[in-house]
Amino acid sequence: MPPAVVLVTGVSRWLGGALAAELARDRAVERVIGVDTVPPSPEVLRRLGRTEFVRADIRNPLIGKVIATASVDTVVHMNISSTPAGSGGRGPMKELNVIGTMQLLAACQRAASVRRFVLKSSSAVYGASSRDPAVFTEAMQARRVPSGGFARDSLDIEGYVRSFARRRPDVGVAALRFTNFIGPRIDSVLTHFLRMPLVPTALGYDARVQLLHEDDALAVLTRATTGDFAGTVNVGGEGTLLLSQVIRRLGRLQVPLPSPALGSLGRVTHRFGYVDYSPEQMRFLNFGRVVDTTVLREEFGYTPRYTTEQALADYASTLTPVIPPEVVAGVTTRAQDLVARVGSAAGAVGERLWPAPPTPGLRAVRDA
Amino acid sequence: MPEARVIPLRPDDDEPRVPPPSSASWEEQVAGGLEFLRRRLTGDYDTDEFGFDADLTDHVLLPLLRPLFSRWFRVETHGVENVPDTGGGLVVANHSGTVPLDAMMATVALHDDHPAQRRLRLLGADLVFDLPVIGSLSRKLGSTLACNEDAERLLTGGELVGVFPEGFKGIGKPFRERYTLQRFGRGGFVSAALRTGAPIIPCAIVGAEETYPMIGNAKTLARLLGLPYFPVTPTFPALGPLGLVPLPSKWLIAFGEPIETASYGPAAAEDPMLVFNLTDQVRETIQQSLYELLLQRRSVFS
Structure with a gap:
């Protein structure tokens, strides 16, 4: 049974807006209510269609009134910030993530109309360390529990959502653990990071990166909202790349720096709101993280259309490379031609100087 | 008197004589190198979920190790027929x-x-992956963390997994204890094999003990550096960097007959007695094979 009234939080961000727009296009859905603290940009607003926008803060009990009066039956919680830069510092970010989620869940618990809750979580809950298994399944937990930042927030949020699910067993709860998003339109930590022409990385480390294309992210969210999957699922594209490989494929220049230097660089860039090198982000850039997506394909019933490689290629098409691959290919082809010509010239000279010994045989006898 | 046999000197006389194909000419090698460089610069190669970089392994890391393998240690390999051509297998060796x-x-x-040019996917200790450069290089060479999740994932994927159950106890033992196997961990490798039904292939390596004969262990220094041991060999640290050159001992590597585990079924991994017995069986086999190889070897350096 498709949902009648859907409430989407965080609708002013790209993914939230895209989901609301997608749901608004679906005639089976009666009403779509988008909630955010900031109004969506005119461009997002145009796409939202018949979505009703409510400017509300989920940290405020007012959200309960919105849910009750509209008798919302499906809540999609996406108002989770992954960078302090996006929400005005680590303090407000934590408040939005943790207190916001608690308020929203409190409101949902009171509202009898709610029968489905979808959480946009992150694979950051698995942490990132050298002691991790290479591939995480949903049943595994972080070997080193993240101590702060977005990963800690995600863990707390999942914890609250689990207790909500216990208290309201009649509500179907789906927690989607997304890997890093990438794509031409989406804004994420990684897209910011990779847009820099010179990409600083930690010297001596190379992370394994698994990406998810924005279209697949949208499709999974839509399916989770309208479907009836309950439980936790990892969402990521097929295959992985190394961070160094990602940087090379995008034609960026990798600048490996010793980790302490990277930390102080992070504080400088962070001050300018540019790129976040928080300790947690650093650990991810050192070790990376890969998740197993068997549950996604077999139980949830969705196979991402883009592999990690294809998703990256699609993102690369929007970027002007610093070192274009065609140039590299041109140079190496020319060098190869040159080597081949030198080789044949040297061979000819060699032939002239030291002629090959006459082939032994019976030809003379036969000719006679 | 038997008839003299007619040996055709050049049976296909009208065909132009083709010189025997030499190993790739220098131009081809340079061209191959340039192509490799292009792939590396543009990121046009594949890596797997464990971080294994086959392109780098085949074109840089293996060629670097080959002279050490064939010239320096003159490694003799025995019993490769015991290693299956396809499918998973757990190679267990002394360290x-x-x-x-x-x-x-x-x-x-x-x-x-x-x-079948099998690739050995090694399982390494936590410490290896904590270290910069070494950690990421090990992953590129195909290693991963020694944990049951990774071992089982590799074995289910049909990979050949290499494990050294002695761990640091084996690799960091004093020279006077050479070729005596240490305790075999907690038998985690056996339960991984049982759960996936992969055969266990015991492997004995002779020669490694003499490369850096450890006559002392600077324990305080090791603790300061956070290492499990700090070796003192006859040449290291006395001769400085020269002490890092391994002694050219003669090596023998022997793969023993596979121990089949599939018939026990995956549930057998929960039976500690069976796991202990299998662990002991593997350990005994390797120890026996080590003694046999030592008898075969004429002297340490030839």
Whole structure:
């Protein structure tokens, strides 16, 4: 049974807006209510269609009134910030993530109309360390529990959502653990990071990166909202790349720096709101993280259309490379031609100087 | 008197004589190198979920190890027919020599001397992956963290997994204890094999013990550096960097007959007695095979 009234939080961000727009296009859905603290940009607003926008803060009990009066039956919680830069510092970010989620869940618990809750979580809950298994399944937990930042927030949020699910067993709860998003339109930590022409990385480390294309992210969210999957699922594209490989494929220049230097660089860039090198982000850039997506394909019933490689290629098409691959290919082809010509010239000279010994045989006898 | 046999000198006389194909000419090698450089610069190669970089391994790391394998240690490989051509398998070997050269040489042996050019996916200690450069290089060479999740994932994927159950106890043991196997961990490798039904292939490596004979252990220094041991060999640290050159001992690597585990079923991994017995069986086999190889070897350096 498709949902009648859907409430989407965080609708002013790209993914939230895209989901609301997608749901608004679906005639089976009666009403779509988008909630955010900031109004969506005119461009997002145009796409939202018949979505009703409510400017509300989920940290405020007012959200309960919105849910009750509209008798919302499906809540999609996406108002989770992954960078302090996006929400005005680590303090407000934590408040939005943790207190916001608690308020929203409190409101949902009171509202009898709610029968489905979808959480946009992150694979950051698995942490990132050298002691991790290479591939995480949903049943595994972080070997080193993240101590702060977005990963800690995600863990707390999942914890609250689990207790909500216990208290309201009649509500179907789906927690989607997304890997890093990438794509031409989406804004994420990684897209910011990779847009820099010179990409600083930690010297001596190379992370394994698994990406998810924005279209697949949208499709999974839509399916989770309208479907009836309950439980936790990892969402990521097929295959992985190394961070160094990602940087090379995008034609960026990798600048490996010793980790302490990277930390102080992070504080400088962070001050300018540019790129976040928080300790947690650093650990991810050192070790990376890969998740197993068997549950996604077999139980949830969705196979991402883009592999990690294809998703990256699609993102690369929007970027002007610093070192274009065609140039590299041109140079190496020319060098190869040159080597081949030198080789044949040297061979000819060699032939002239030291002629090959006459082939032994019976030809003379036969000719006679 | 038997008739003299007519040996055709050049049976196909009208065909132009083709010189025997030499190994790739220098131009081809340079061209291959340039193509490799292009792939590396543009990121046009594949890596797997464990971080294994086959392109780098085949074109840089293995060629670097090969001279050490064939010239320096003159490794002789025995019993490669015991290693299956396809499908998963768990190669269990003794660990020695202060520096894990034995792991590298076993990798080269299985790649170069096995008809199916099998890749050995090594399981390494936590410490390896904590270290910068070494950690990321090990992943690129195909290693991953020694944990049951990774071992089982590799074995289910049909990979050949290499494990050294002695761990640091084996590789960091004093020279006077050479070729005596240490305790075999907690038998985690056996339960991984049982759960996936992969055969266990015991492997004995002779020669690694003499590469860096450890006559002392600077324990305080090791604790300061956060290492499990700090080796003192006759040449290191006395001769400085020269002490890092391994002694050219003669190596023998022997793969024993596979121990089949599939018939026990995956549930057998929960039976500690069976796991202990299998662990002991593997350990005994390797120890026996080590003694046999030592008898075969004429002297340490020839």
